[in-house]
Amino acid sequence: MEPQDFGNDLHKLLLQALQAQDRDHLLRIFKEYPNQSLDSAAKFLEAKEHIHDLAALDCMATALTHGGSIPAGYQYAATSLLWGITLWSSQVTLPEADLEFYLANSSYLIQKALLDTGNFAEGISQYETLRTMNLPGWGKPIFYSTHLQAAENYFENNRSDEAVLILQSLDENQILPASLILYDRLKSKIGLINSKTFQSSEEIASQKRMQQLTDLKRMLAAIRTVMKGYEDQMDMDSIEKLVEMYEGEGDISEQELLELTHKISAKTLETQSVMGGVDNTQTPQYKRNLLTQSTAFFHDDKLGHEEDRLRNCLLELKGFYKWFEERKLESDLAFIAYCQYICYNRLEEFQKAADSLDVVFGHLEKQRASISNIHERAGVFGQYPALFGAMALTNYMSRNTRRLFHRIEASKGRNLTDKVLEATGEHQRLDDPDTLIDRLVPLLSANQAHYLSVIVDFDRSYSVLLTKQGKLFATAQGAGEEVLKDWVKNDFPNPQSWKMPVSGLFGRGKSVEIPKELGKYLDPINFAIDENLLDEGDHIVYSPDGLLNLFTLQIGQLNSGKPLIAEFSVSKIHSGSQLVKLLDKSPENLDEIIGITCSAVQDDADKVKEFEEVPLFLLPEEEGIGAEEEVSIENVLEALGPNKLFHFSTHGVFPSGVKGLDLKKLNPYFNSGLLLMSDGKKPELDSEFDYYLGQNLLSPKILQESHVNLNGSHISMQACVSGRAMEGYGGDALGLEWAFFYCGAQSMLSAAWNVDITWANKLFKAFYTNWIHQEFDMKTAHRQAVLQLMNEAPQDNMPVEYYWGGLSLIGDFR
Structure with missing residues (x-):
């Protein structure tokens, strides 16, 4: 929805009435937009003072915007802000604290309206205009909610760096209770997305749990302060239950977490509707709550795989997608696409599942590119930790080997690739991420080489070989993460442990022939050999993944019974992009x-x-x-x-x-x-x-x-x-x-x-x-x-x- 779609007739009418000081006309306009705060707004007009006119406009803007009447709420907020600026610049004497409050709240509501309707660029433009005006109270805590909503507009517009700068400019100790939930939510979201490359998954999980506990406690305290006397309007019990869960030491039940957060969200929306006195069913928050409710059955082992439910869910998701697409809310679109993938995957419609995941992938690539510090991009794909494994599965099952190869490659060596791009001044092509094969094949051909790329998923691994002729072979025969964990537990990366007895079921010994097992990752090479695509003297470059990095594939056994390095020369690489960078120039002569x-x-x-x-x-x-x-x-x-x-x-x-x-x-x-x-x-x-x-x-x-x-x-x-x-x-x-x-x-x-x-x-x-x-x-x-x-x-x-x-x-x- 573009800003002009809000309509400006209401804005003009309100301004004309204010300029004429015709408060009876103002009241008639107000009554055309009934809400819970209408009576309060009317009483403010009765005072017949400029500051109370602002108060009346603020009542209307707040109730309508939070209640879901965003176009009208936006126009009331815009009028309140413009009239406040007009009075201030005209040096009309007004109570300073009151003026600061109404300027801050109206600018916050404008940012919120533009955020909720996907007009991120417009929100940024308005914020940057206000920033140059040095409004009363601009640097004080009263304006923090404005700054935080603006930061979200920057973030959703893939300008993450500016969002971080806004957060860093705020004094956390000065944040008002009403702004604290906004601050914690945005700080946590950006903090996780901007995770460091060198952090481990265990560190992030621990950090995330501690941060969520801190945020929940602060949210509970903030709600108790802001809603004092109205605690019954909020689901305080569910929030307290969440705090208890995060304070516990065991794993948190996904189902229970989902149920509690849904209850809190539903109660919050109900409260907003009652206090605002208007229909809020067209707000993003309401739609997100419905979306969560519609997909909750995914977590049920039985219901989550019923065909009729999955197909009905797809119809609902189509409607959600259209609603959020009209508002250009890309993060929501990515989540809906991921839900569509779950449905299609369980229905075994793998091509559609893969296409849905590509929507998620494209969104995350754009988000990642918006973070200038290449070491602080690790958490972008962490929002969907199963994404790359899911893309491997769906593309493998739909036999889209080319896209399978590219999605495997997208999962690895990202920081090293970014470092190369940073050093060369190049930029990653987000419009067409599937060009790696075209760049690799000429280099492989010139060097009599073939490239094997592997991704380790939970229960299996996918291997794709790109030959020097440009042909692709793929298998899913290699051991997955769970098996590799067992190998690592038994120290199988070290051959000294291979012949040690390993207890099996009921204490019976079992053995694992590691070279043969590693050979399963090499199956695409066997296929290429069968088709006479590998010549004597050819070279194999391979890129491992996950726990497979602890092993060396050069000892893996081919179908011939010989280790890979007995048949071909072998080397390892972190990614195909890194291989392109290395082979794209002649090797240097070493001088010392x-x-x-x-x-x-x-x-x-x-x-x-x-x-x-x-x-x-x-x-x-x-x-x-x-x-x-x-x-x-x-x-x-x-x-x-x-x-x-x-x-x-x-x-x-x-x-x-x-x-x-x-x-x-x-x-x-x-x-x-x-x-x-x-x-x-x-x-x-x-x-x-x-x-x-x-x-x-x-x-x-x-x-x-x-x-x-x-x-x-x-x-x-x-x-x-x-x-x-x-x-x-x-x-x-x-x-x-x-x-x-x-x-x-x-x-x-x-x-x-x-x-x-x-x-x-x-x-x-x-x-x-x-x-x-x-x-x-x-x-x-x-x-x-x-x-x-x-x-x-x-x-x-x-x-x-x-x-x-x-x-x-x-x-x-x-």
């Missing part, structure tokens, strides 16, 4: 080799010697940062730079399987990395895993915040678990690889598990011989080194993969 070695206090002389073996092999007559000087974080960061080869021979740590209540301790962004010296002392291996509390850990956090320039450089990490990553809330695989890539590194070689240093030395020396001395390209140098170790691996109680499979190539493979 720097060896960095640091053992731990617990290491004996033989172990120290083994740590120094590869750096001395690389630099037999040179001296980099090594045992002769302090290998501290500060010195290492100072030495890091572009177009160099850095070899780290250190201890590496990663918090997989670590226990504790401190969520930072469990987050690899803070508590993984390489152990270096501090104050001239070697690091100590810590059984409590509190490395992030000390000064010896070169963590992803420290790297990312250091702003070092590693453009074109190669990083070798001869350090245990240095190649592991854990997905953060924003979809990025957080770990050392992510941090080094963030700093511009071109390629890496890192460890998937606690590698044996003797065999790691063998592999690195073979790799460097092949790459530096024999001048093989990097992918061939790596594969030949692995094949050499395969031939030398002993047949003992340890899986053979332990000796040759733990060091993976990442990034640019050329």
